[in-house]
Amino acid sequence: MDRWPDHKAWFLVLPVAVLVAFSAIIPLMTVVNYSLQDVLGGTYFFVGAEWFEQLLHSDALHGALQRQFIFSFTVLAIEMPLGVAIALALPRRGWQVSLCLVLVALPLLIPWNVVGTIWQIFGRSDIGLGGWTLNELGIAYNYTSNSVDAWLTIVVMEVWHWTPLVVLLAYAGLQAIPDAYYQAAKIDGASAWAVFRYIQLPKMRGVLTIALLLRFMDSFMIYTEPFVVTGGGPGNSTTFLSQYLTRLAVGQFDLGPAAAFSIIYFLIILVFCYVFYRALEGIGKGAP
Amino acid sequence: MVMRKRSFALTVYLVLLMLPIYWLINMSLKPNEEILGALTLYPHELTFQNYIKIFTTPDWYQGYINSIIYVGLNTVISLVTALPAAYAFSRYQFIGDKHFFFWLLTNLMAPPAVFLLPFFQLYSTFGLIDTHLAVALAHCLFNVPLAVWILEGFMRGVPKEIDETAYIDGYSFPRFFVLVFLPLIRSGIGVTAFFCFMFSWVELLLARTLTTTAAKPIGAVMTRTVSASGIDWGLLAAAGVLTIVPGAIVIWFVRNYMAKGFALGRV
Structure with missing residues (x-):
C-alpha cells in the first residue's frame, strides 16, 4: 500500500517526538556528558576517553558481558523450541482455547520483582516446594551458596517467565494458517513432521523472528528477577550487565565509568536493534 | 493417540x-x-490475617493505589500521543519517517538501567521526584514506541479508501479521526492499552528509583516485610498474590485479542 507523501504529517508525530525527546534524548545527552568528565570537589574535568579505556580493560565488565551472552543464548535455546512445541499442542478452537491462553499468559503479567520473590521462595530448601523436593530426592541444592544452582534457578525462572511470550507469538502465527493448507496436506498424505516443516514453520517465520529478537533484547536487559533471587551472587556468578551497571551508578555513584558503560551497553543493543529492524523489513517485503 | x-x-x-x-x-x-x-x-x-493486614495498613494499600495511578496515567499518555503518530506512520510519507521510526524502536530496546541516573537528575531538576507523573513519564520511554508500533500495525489493516471517502464527504481531520477512524481500530486500541498496562505494571527499577514515599509502588513497599527478626513470609506472599490479581483481570478481558496483540498486530 502506497502512502501519501505529505510532510505536514510531522505535526501528528510531534507529541511523540517531544515526549521521547524529554524521556530519551535529554537523559542520553547527560550520559554522554558524564562519560567524558570527572568530578572532583564539585568541579568537572574533561577526561576524554579515559573511562572508556578503563572499562574496556576491566575484568568485571568482561565477566558480566560474558555471563550475559551465555545467559541470553542458553535461555533462547530453551525457550524457542519449547515455546513452539507448546503452541503446537494448544487446542485450536473451543472453550479450552481461552482457558489455556489465560493460564499461559499469566506469568507475563506478574511484576518482575514478584517473579523473583516467587522463585526465591519456591527454590528454598526449607519453605519452598521446588528446593525441598530436590533435597528430599537426595540432590544437594542450594541457590544461595552454590553458583551452579544459582544459575540453574535463574535460567529455569527465566524460562518459566518468558516462554509464554514465545508460545503466544507462535500460536498467533499458527492461527493465521488457512484450513485449506491442512486439507491439502491431508490429501497428499503428508506426515505430521512434513506439515510442521513445510507449512507451519515457514508460516511462523515472521512471528518467530519477532519472538527471537524480543526475547534476546529482554534477556539482555534482565535486572529485577536475578536481583531479587540471588542479588547477583554467590560472588559475582549471576551478575549480569544491568546489575553491574546499577551497582556502578547507584551503589558506588561512579558517574564517569557508569556513564561510559551505559554508552557501550546501549551501542551493543543498538547494533542488534538494527539487525532486528532490517530482518523485520525483509519479512514485510517477503510476505504475501 | x-x-x-x-x-x-x-x-x-x-x-x-x-x-x-x-x-x-x-x-x-x-x-x-x-x-x-x-x-x-x-x-x-x-x-486470612496476611490479607487483612495489607487491606488495613495505609502504607500497604497505598502502594497498590500508587502503582495503579501511575500505570493508568502512563497508559493514557502513551495512547493519546501514540494514536496520531501511528496514523502518520501508517498513512503518510514524510521526511525522515523511516529513521524516526527506527529511532523510536531503539528506545524500546534501551535498558532501563542506562536511564536510571539521568532520569533521576532530570526529574529532580523539574521537581518531579516522588510524583506519579515522574514514573508515568519515565515508563513512556518504552511504552510510547511500543504503542506506536502496535497501533501502526493495526492501522495499516484499515483500507485507505475509508479515509479518502470521509474527506470527500467533508469530514475534517479531527472529526474523521475521532468519529470514524478510532472506532474502526478499537480492538487495536484495547490491545495497546493492555500492553502499556502490562509493561508499566511489571517494571520496578525505574519506578523504585524515582519515588521515595508519596508515590512509592507496591513492589518497593514489599521490601518492608524484611525486618530485624527475619522475613515475614506470609505477608510477602500475600502482597505478591495481590499484585497478580490486576494482571489476571486484564488478561481475562483481552484474552481473544491477546494472541494477535502479542504478534504486535503484524501477523
Whole structure:
C-alpha cells in the first residue's frame, strides 16, 4: 500500500517526538556528558576517553558481558523450541482455547520483582516446594551458596517467565494458517513432521523472528528477577550487565565509568536493534 | 493417540507453570509458624490475617493505589500521543519517517538501567521526584514506541479508501479521526492499552528509583516485610498474590485479542 507523501504529517508525530525527546534524548545527552568528565570537589574535568579505556580493560565488565551472552543464548535455546512445541499442542478452537491462553499468559503479567520473590521462595530448601523436593530426592541444592544452582534457578525462572511470550507469538502465527493448507496436506498424505516443516514453520517465520529478537533484547536487559533471587551472587556468578551497571551508578555513584558503560551497553543493543529492524523489513517485503 | 499425547504434554506444562504461583497462594494463606514448620502442601491452619493486614495498613494499600495511578496515567499518555503518530506512520510519507521510526524502536530496546541516573537528575531538576507523573513519564520511554508500533500495525489493516471517502464527504481531520477512524481500530486500541498496562505494571527499577514515599509502588513497599527478626513470609506472599490479581483481570478481558496483540498486530 502506497502512502501519501505529505510532510505536514510531522505535526501528528510531534507529541511523540517531544515526549521521547524529554524521556530519551535529554537523559542520553547527560550520559554522554558524564562519560567524558570527572568530578572532583564539585568541579568537572574533561577526561576524554579515559573511562572508556578503563572499562574496556576491566575484568568485571568482561565477566558480566560474558555471563550475559551465555545467559541470553542458553535461555533462547530453551525457550524457542519449547515455546513452539507448546503452541503446537494448544487446542485450536473451543472453550479450552481461552482457558489455556489465560493460564499461559499469566506469568507475563506478574511484576518482575514478584517473579523473583516467587522463585526465591519456591527454590528454598526449607519453605519452598521446588528446593525441598530436590533435597528430599537426595540432590544437594542450594541457590544461595552454590553458583551452579544459582544459575540453574535463574535460567529455569527465566524460562518459566518468558516462554509464554514465545508460545503466544507462535500460536498467533499458527492461527493465521488457512484450513485449506491442512486439507491439502491431508490429501497428499503428508506426515505430521512434513506439515510442521513445510507449512507451519515457514508460516511462523515472521512471528518467530519477532519472538527471537524480543526475547534476546529482554534477556539482555534482565535486572529485577536475578536481583531479587540471588542479588547477583554467590560472588559475582549471576551478575549480569544491568546489575553491574546499577551497582556502578547507584551503589558506588561512579558517574564517569557508569556513564561510559551505559554508552557501550546501549551501542551493543543498538547494533542488534538494527539487525532486528532490517530482518523485520525483509519479512514485510517477503510476505504475501 | 497423537492428540492424547499432546494434551498430556500440555497439561504437564500448564501444571508446572502454575505450581510456583500455587505455592505463593498456598503460603499467603498460612500463618508464619506453619510456613517455617514442616512443609505442608495446602494450608492446614487457613488464615486470612496476611490479607487483612495489607487491606488495613495505609502504607500497604497505598502502594497498590500508587502503582495503579501511575500505570493508568502512563497508559493514557502513551495512547493519546501514540494514536496520531501511528496514523502518520501508517498513512503518510514524510521526511525522515523511516529513521524516526527506527529511532523510536531503539528506545524500546534501551535498558532501563542506562536511564536510571539521568532520569533521576532530570526529574529532580523539574521537581518531579516522588510524583506519579515522574514514573508515568519515565515508563513512556518504552511504552510510547511500543504503542506506536502496535497501533501502526493495526492501522495499516484499515483500507485507505475509508479515509479518502470521509474527506470527500467533508469530514475534517479531527472529526474523521475521532468519529470514524478510532472506532474502526478499537480492538487495536484495547490491545495497546493492555500492553502499556502490562509493561508499566511489571517494571520496578525505574519506578523504585524515582519515588521515595508519596508515590512509592507496591513492589518497593514489599521490601518492608524484611525486618530485624527475619522475613515475614506470609505477608510477602500475600502482597505478591495481590499484585497478580490486576494482571489476571486484564488478561481475562483481552484474552481473544491477546494472541494477535502479542504478534504486535503484524501477523
